[in-house]
Amino acid sequence: xxxxxxxSGLRGLSVDLEGPASALYATAFARHxxxxxxxxxxxxxxxxxxxxxxxxxxxxxxxxxLRKADLAxxxxxxxxxxxxxxxxxxxxxxxxxxTGSHIPADRNGIKFYRPxxxxxxxxxxxxxAAAAALGAEGVVFxxxxxxxxxxxxxxxxxxxxxxxxxxxxxxxxxxxxxVYQHSTVARDLFVSVLAHYGADVVALGRSQTxxxxxxxxxxxxxxxxxxxxxxxHGLHAIVSADGDGDRPLITDETxxxxxxxxxxxxxxxxxxATAVATPVTSNSGIEAxxxxxxxxxxxxxxxxxxxxxxxxxxxxxxxxxxEANGGTLTATRFTVNGAALAPLPTRDSLMPVLAVLALAAAxxxxxxxxxxxxxxxxxxxxxxxxxxxxxxxxxAELRSxxxxxxxxxxxxxxxxxxxxxxxxxxxxxxxxxxxxxxxxNAPEMRCYVEADDEAAAAQLLDAGLERIRxxxxxx
Numbered sequence: 074x075x076x077x078x079x080x081s082g083l084r085g086l087s088v089d090l091e092g093p094a095s096a097l098y099a100t101a102f103a104r105h106x107x108x109x110x111x112x113x114x115x116x117x118x119x120x121x122x123x124x125x126x127x128x129x130x131x132x133x134x135x136x137x138x139l140r141k142a143d144l145a146x147x148x149x150x151x152x153x154x155x156x157x158x159x160x161x162x163x164x165x166x167x168x169x170x171x172t173g174s175h176i177p178a179d180r181n182g183i184k185f186y187r188p189x190x191x192x193x194x195x196x197x198x199x200x201x202a203a204a205a206a207l208g209a210e211g212v213v214f215x216x217x218x219x220x221x222x223x224x225x226x227x228x229x230x231x232x233x234x235x236x237x238x239x240x241x242x243x244x245x246x247x248x249x250x251x252v253y254q255h256s257t258v259a260r261d262l263f264v265s266v267l268a269h270y271g272a273d274v275v276a277l278g279r280s281q282t283x284x285x286x287x288x289x290x291x292x293x294x295x296x297x298x299x300x301x302x303x304x305x306h307g308l309h310a311i312v313s314a315d316g317d318g319d320r321p322l323i324t325d326e327t328x329x330x331x332x333x334x335x336x337x338x339x340x341x342x343x344x345x346a347t348a349v350a351t352p353v354t355s356n357s358g359i360e361a362x363x364x365x366x367x368x369x370x371x372x373x374x375x376x377x378x379x380x381x382x383x384x385x386x387x388x389x390x391x392x393x394x395x396e397a398n399g400g401t402l403t404a405t406r407f408t409v410n411g412a413a414l415a416p417l418p419t420r421d422s423l424m425p426v427l428a429v430l431a432l433a434a435a436x437x438x439x440x441x442x443x444x445x446x447x448x449x450x451x452x453x454x455x456x457x458x459x460x461x462x463x464x465x466x467x468x469a470e471l472r473s474x475x476x477x478x479x480x481x482x483x484x485x486x487x488x489x490x491x492x493x494x495x496x497x498x499x500x501x502x503x504x505x506x507x508x509x510x511x512x513x514n515a516p517e518m519r520c521y522v523e524a525d526d527e528a529a530a531a532q533l534l535d536a537g538l539e540r541i542r543x544x545x546x547x548x
Contacts, residue, residue: 323336373396
C-alpha cells in the first residue's frame with residue numbers, strides 16, 4: 074500500500090486510495106474527531122475535491138463512511154482547498170479535501186481539517202493509529218458511495234466575497250492578465266475576481282484532463298507555454314494555481330515564473346505582517362526583506378502553522394506565513410483595504426496573486442518589481458519517479474560524515490556549513506547554497522540552490538540534479 078502522510082495530508086497511488094482505503098481513513102478521521110472532543114455525533118463535516126479522475130469516487134466513498142461514523146457530511150463539490158477551509162472555519166465544521174494537489178495524475182490524496190483549521194502532526198499520528206486500530210478490530214470497508222447535501226455555492230460565495238474585498242475598485246484596470254486554467258479548481262474564480270478589479274482577462278489552456286502543475290518547480294514545457302502566451306496576447310502577467318488552488322503561480326510580462334517565496338514575501342508585506350513563518354527552503358534573503366521576525370520551519374504547512382501559533386502565543390498580533398511555493402497563510406486578523414480580513418491558517422493562492430498584481434499595477438513592469446527586491450538568485454527542481462528508498466539511502470550517506478558529503482559534492486564545490494533542519498542544506502565555500510530534500514508527498518528528490526546570479530543558480534541546479542542521478546545509477 075502506497076498511502077502515507079507527507080508534508081500536506083495523506084497521499085498515494087489513486088488505485089490504492091480509491092475504494093476501501095478511502096472509507097478506512099475517513100472513518101479513522103471521524104473516530105479521532107469524536108474521541109478527541111473535536112466533534113460530536115451528528116455534527117456536520119464538509120467534503121471537497123479537485124478535478125482528478127479518481128476524486129469523485131473517493132469523495133463519495135468518504136461521504137458514505139463519514140455518515141456511517143455518525144457525522145453529517147456536506148458535499149462542497151469541486152472547489153479550492155482554501156474555500157473549503159474558510160467555510161469550515163465559518164461553520165465550525167471539520168473538513169476533508171480529496172486532492173493530490175500538484176503531484177502526478179496517477180496519484181491522489183486527502184487533506185484533513187479540524188473545525189479550527191488544518192490538522193497537525195499529532196492529529197496525523199492519531200488518525201494513523203485509528204486506522205490501524207480499525208484494521209486490528211477486523212472492520213471491513215466495502216467502498217460504498219453515497220451523495221450528500223450540497224454546499225458548493227455557499228463555499229464559493231464566501232471565498233469569492235473575501236477576495237473581492239482585498240483591493241480598491243478598479244485596482245487592476247489597464248492590466249491584461251492571462252489565467253492559465255489547465256485543471257485547477259480555482260480557474261473560473263481567478264477569471265471572475267480579476268475581472269471584478271477591472272483587469273482585461275485572457276483565459277488560457279483549459280483542460281478536461283488533469284494536468285499536474287507544480288508551482289515550486291515549473292516544468293520547462295509549461296514555461297515555454299507561458300512565455301509563448303505572454304508574447305502572443307501582449308500580457309502584463311499570467312496567473313494560475315496548482316490542482317487544488319492553494320499554491321499560486323505568477324509570471325512577469327515575459328511569461329517567466331516568479332519564485333513562490335518572493336510571492337509570499339510580497340503577500341506578507343501587503344498584509345503588514347510583523348511576524349512571518351516560512352520553511353528553510355525559502356530564499357535566504359527573506360530575513361533582510363521582512364520588517365519583523367522571520368521564523369524558519371521544516372517544509373510543510375503543519376510546521377508553518379505551528380510556528381505561527383507560537384508567534385501568536387508570544388503576543389504577536391500580525392502573524393502570517395508562506396511556503397516556498399507561495400501559498401500564504403494567516404494566523405491573525407488583518408485590516409486590508411479598510412476592512413477586517415479573518416484568519417485563514419491554510420495555504421491560499423488567490424490573495425498572494427492579488428497582492429503581487431496590486432504591487433505591479435503601481436510599479437510596472439513586473440520583471441523590474443521582482444529585480445528591485447534584490448534577493449539572492451535561486452532555483453529549484455526535482456527528479457520525478459525517484460524511489461523513496463533511494464532518496465532515503467542518499468540522505469543517509471550524505472549525513473554519515475563530512476568526508477562522505479565532501480566526496481559527493483567534489484564535482485560541484487567544497488562544503489563549508491550544513492543545516493539538517495529538513496533535508497540537507499549546504500553552504501559551499503564560494504557562498505552559494507545547495508539543498509537536497511526528498512519530497513514528502515511523492516517519490517521525488519528535490520534540489521534547491523542559491524547563487525550570485527540566475528545563470529550561476531541554473532548551473533548549480535543542473536549540477537546538483539546530475540550528481541543525484543549519477544549517485545543513483547552507481548548503486
